[in-house]
Amino acid sequence: MTLPQNITVPNLSGERFRVRYHLTGTEDEARANADHLRNEQTVEFPTNLLPEGDLSERIMGQVEDFAPVADGVFSVTISYAVETAGAELPQLMNVVFSNGSFMSGVRVERLELPDSLLSGFRGPRFGIEGLRERLRVPDRPLLCTPIKPMGLSPERLADMAYRLALGGMDLIKDDHGITNLPFCPFEERVERCAEAVARANRETGFQCLYAANVTAPAHLMLERAIFARHAGAGALLISPAITGFDAARQLADDDRLDLPIVAHPAGSGNFVSGSEARYSLYVYYGQLHRLAGADAVVYMNYGGRFPISEQDCLDAKGGCRDAMGHFKTIFPAPGGGMTLGRIPELREFYGDEVVFVIGGDLHQHSADLTTNVREFLKLME
């Protein structure tokens, strides 16, 4: 024993947050894994060497609930002292699921975060209501499309943005792979696209927003976002699975920007896709993205070109739109193989508080992009 006995940890409020995990296996395995997990995510220390008192009873996670939910699947709720997460998003993510990601059959299902923890985060700056206000679209589903493909010049992308905005597109975003490329430099593209969308808005009277892709090296992200703001971009696009969630949070929190954040799921299949997926879409696209300040979260829709289930999509929707302390509700933004023909079905499925992300099918429909947007919009009425 290398530690003194009965260590008291100061500054513990007694408040705890809870994480509901699903553990796969026999009941004995699940109980052993729950015990491993509550240690691994906090003290990460041999239990036999851990002093009694605060370290064992308050700092180490505590199993609050254990119940079967399906054959060979157990729902386990572990509580953690709010102080273990500080008010820092990377540390919260660290306590929720860090070394646990190496265990077999563990999935993060839900976060239950008390107000005392949530109050350390601003959350989404705009949310559903704020984004609707900026767009002046009070109630129908929103339409969003990327400008692409990679390889087009800033001039051609701006021309495409103009034609899309003229048709009444709500949100026009850089494709997630179009960042700062030798054949499409960030600054030139953002200036041209923002100008093109502003020109279309003057003609239509609409308030289409152009979301500039600021997924960038860590030391340039804020700089590019500020550039985009000054160039007239109306929103920012970021891929949190690549930049880290806190990079999005930093942009959402910055008063100099004051721009809606659209999150792209590039790379997030590592977390949510497949039978071994380690996060529910509720936590990943809903709760974590709201902590990171996103106002709309793009994810892969069911029935598109990726294997995602209807239940997963309901989960994503719930994570975005269910109550979460003082946080605003945000837009689920399903995409990844959306077609004109599916809009009525999907409107039924999602309701109207949704952003439909339309890519290829908008180009398939006819050679006239502006007309195509109008066709899509008719289905939103």
Add this chain to the structure above:
Amino acid sequence: MTLPQNITVPNLSGERFRVRYHLTGTEDEARANADHLRNEQTVEFPTNLLPEGDLSERIMGQVEDFAPVADGVFSVTISYAVETAGAELPQLMNVVFSNGSFMSGVRVERLELPDSLLSGFRGPRFGIEGLRERLRVPDRPLLCTPIKPMGLSPERLADMAYRLALGGMDLIKDDHGITNLPFCPFEERVERCAEAVARANRETGFQCLYAANVTAPAHLMLERAIFARHAGAGALLISPAITGFDAARQLADDDRLDLPIVAHPAGSGNFVSGSEARYSLYVYYGQLHRLAGADAVVYMNYGGRFPISEQDCLDAKGGCRDAMGHFKTIFPAPGGGMTLGRIPELREFYGDEVVFVIGGDLHQHSADLTTNVREFLKLME
């Protein structure tokens, strides 16, 4: 067709980088997935609408090689124009594997990056040789241990660091879950621990390095690293799966810091663990961490408390130590259930260019930490 025909993309050098993927399924499925992948990772556009010329032939990924490697597993090499990745790490990761992470049965096996792409990155500042120089340990395996458990005060952690350094520990790192906590504030801890290790070094004549955990909110990471540098920390600890890889790269590149980077695998099980793992350990802990400037990479060892295979560990070792353009070789740092008894076997397995990360067993061995370190070190001679 909404795009003009035969678009020429300027500024393409003709240089390409290659990614070797493993695709699981029948040959027909694998061929279809390869075709999907080369599109999805670049243009992400319906192939029938893609103009002939540069967009189809140079910007879209090209399948260079397709071969069976096992029953139902195919090795597929796709090449991409180096310009699609710019010289930005987030964008390189984006082209290597973004939406592809949602496809079933796709795993990133190897990156083949030409010098023209690698030259855009500094890579590890110290590497094996540089870290050995700082430690003045020319040839044996290095020993590393975390100070923990979470819940200890800065004073107690500093006392632990002192006793460890006195025994001859090479690298002492904050545990990955010990960041900036109400009961263990970053600044007080780093000052005390750096001082304690310096004091021990004066007594022993060794050059033990203390690695301060700078895994932090995006806007505070650099600030904390600079604080740690001034407080006398000898290295920085960061968890790239949580902060994003480019946050590590930013710290490695900063001349004001000039400190070795130790990477921790918190959260990386999402990428490398399980039968559906989407990255080989070669790419993830080796190639990506070297692009991110890490000098030593902690990962879970085989035979410890997580399900990792010997082959995976050989893979991680190879990714750290194989030639990679102008990049320095770096230390594989296996941990996660290391014991005194296993050191001879693991030394055989890894050779001497390795950091052994010892946690719990160092505390199990006897109540005298300083003696325990000496016992471990004897096995390194």
